[in-house]
Amino acid sequence: MDLQAVNNTLPEGFRSAFNYDETSEEYYLNMGPQHPSTHGVLRLVLKLNGESVIEVVPHLGYIHRGLEKVAENQTYLQNIHLTDRLDYLSSHINNLGYCLAIEQALGIGVPLRGEYIRVMICELQRIQSHLLWWGVCGMDLGAVTTFLYGFKERELITDIFEELCGARLTMNYFRPGGSFVDVPDTFIPRVRQVIEELKRALDEYNTLLTENIIFQERTRAIGILDSAKALSYGCTGSVLRASGVSYDVRKNDPYSIYDQFDFDVPIGTVGGSFDRYRLKMEEMVESIKILEQAVQSFPQGPHRSKERASYKLPKGSYYSQVETARGLLGTYIVAEGGPKPYRIKYRSPCFSNLHALNDMAVGHKIADVVTILATLDFVVPEIDR
């Protein structure tokens, strides 16, 4: 066998050497960028022995749009809508993270009603994102019905957003100092309705999927990530919390008025797929708790502090971090005093979580790679930016 020729045709990026032994049953399988369960354009190259995974190499760049570079040529306000396109399932929270950095730089305060709106919208967004994830997670495991059930309740929240800012996915709603428009009168009644609906729906979801024995067998002890590894890879969000580390930006580094609300941070024990799944389900319950408190004490008053003619950040660097539906989103702005940023860097949770994929998947079956991908909950545009 011509080893040189074989080596040239092997896929790149693998740390384990190719087994030239003729009895070896190793082969490579290309999963993605067009694959039903990589959700978007994530490409994985799997090295397999029969059905068992030996190594996974993710390939990025299929949806790279240069958002960080584009941001350098736009004014600070124009950049808000670009943050929608990072993790499109938590666009409100992305907006908030960016606005927080600007508020920090310019010392802009937010009126109490504005803060309440922010917290409520962010929690609604978190639930909305988790509902979609729940549906997709079930579908990846073969239970197609969950997909439509998840969307059914998600629609209620999306309707609220549509009435709020006209958009259903890329919101562009928050501004430095509050939000660009006040909430409509129907907002609070609709949130109440959503809370009621969700409590019923979550019970239904647990009966349909969580308590299903096949589902539990498929997820328990699959893709275990211990806390030391999770920390060293920089995992955040439910991936980190499932490994037993209690870290939630809302609790540990409270922004907006999260410190005024009473909610728990659920943590897992083993760090397997079922833990990650369970955490997300419990996070929805916690978000509902926050919403209930906020609805009770929703104040009157202005929704935004006084608008400025221009937003020019003084020279220096500014950092803010928020907890999106997937983990810690950091926004780092380097300013040189002009109307445009010198450099913007986003620290996206999915990118860090992706690193842990190989460690989790090794030794499992192909079907488990799908399970792990489903519970890691990737949004690919955030990985590539």
Place this chain on the structure above:
Amino acid sequence: MNPLQTNTLYPVQNSIGDMVREIFPASAVYINGFITIISLLMLVSLLPVFLIWLERKVAAHFQARLGPMRVGYHGLLQSTADGLKLIFKEILKPEGADTFVFFLAPILPATATFLVMTILPFDHHMQVADPAGGVIYVIGISGLSILGILLAGWASNNKYSLLGAMRSGAQMISFEISLALIMLLIVMVTGTASLREIVLSQQGTILDWWIFKLPVLGSIAFIMYMISSTAELNRAPFDISEAESELTGGFATEYSGISFAMFFFAEFVNMFVSAGIATTLFFGGFLAPQIGIGFLDSVLDFLPGFFWFFLKTFLIIFLYMWFRWTFPRLRVDQLMYLEWKMLLPANILLLMVGGVFLALGWIL
């Protein structure tokens, strides 16, 4: 003299058969044979069209939506339209595929299902043939469809297809053992392997059906039959050979047009056959569900046998669809574990206990 008594092979002992025998006494055997084959072909080609529509409707209503509504009344003609589209589509063959095997593969499952259909007792005198070893024939012929799927995966020159084919090969061969053992239980208690006689052994009220006639064992055997036949049919939660979220399309990834439709059609007819055999073995086949009240029983008996056969079969098909749209999918190794370490020992135990019941006469 012909050792194969053609008259007994295609008896067609109903009014149509008698009429043909009266008018053309010499060639009645061939005409009757021709008529049965044509009517069976029509059934085989119409069934999947209806079943696909039913599946889509059932799925839709499970998922809080309406499903096909546009083509025909409540979308009844939707699958006809889809089928026509598939027929007119270009048949693609991937580069490097084995042409002969690639095009042979879809024909095998379709053939197998058609052959099994020939011995299903639809009514008292509506059965193409009734071989004495009907149950064994069913087990033997349904093995053909595995061959088709294995060949399809091998010939496609695609890793996903190959993985799907290997999975389904392992799966179907293992679950066939369970299926055969369950059928054997019924054969043991009835003392006959002919499907028609198995049905006739359940005459009487509902309690004389084998699911109730064998106390407790009958229901357990039926549940086991449902599990192993779902696996045998490659349907969710055991659809690991297609597993669209893992293997995109499994063994059918590279198929298009009519060759894909053949697989698809065979799958649905297979579901009907499987449910039909469950009806025959456990639910008294074409017998009316009599409850022991004279007046009601005569009303129920008035309805033709094939009506009851189809009604029972479609109820079981609904069960299959219910499974599919509720459960998540098992993993390959879990599936094998289920069969070899749980179902198979349980089956053998069931067979032994069944023998004890039979010896002690504990049959209702």
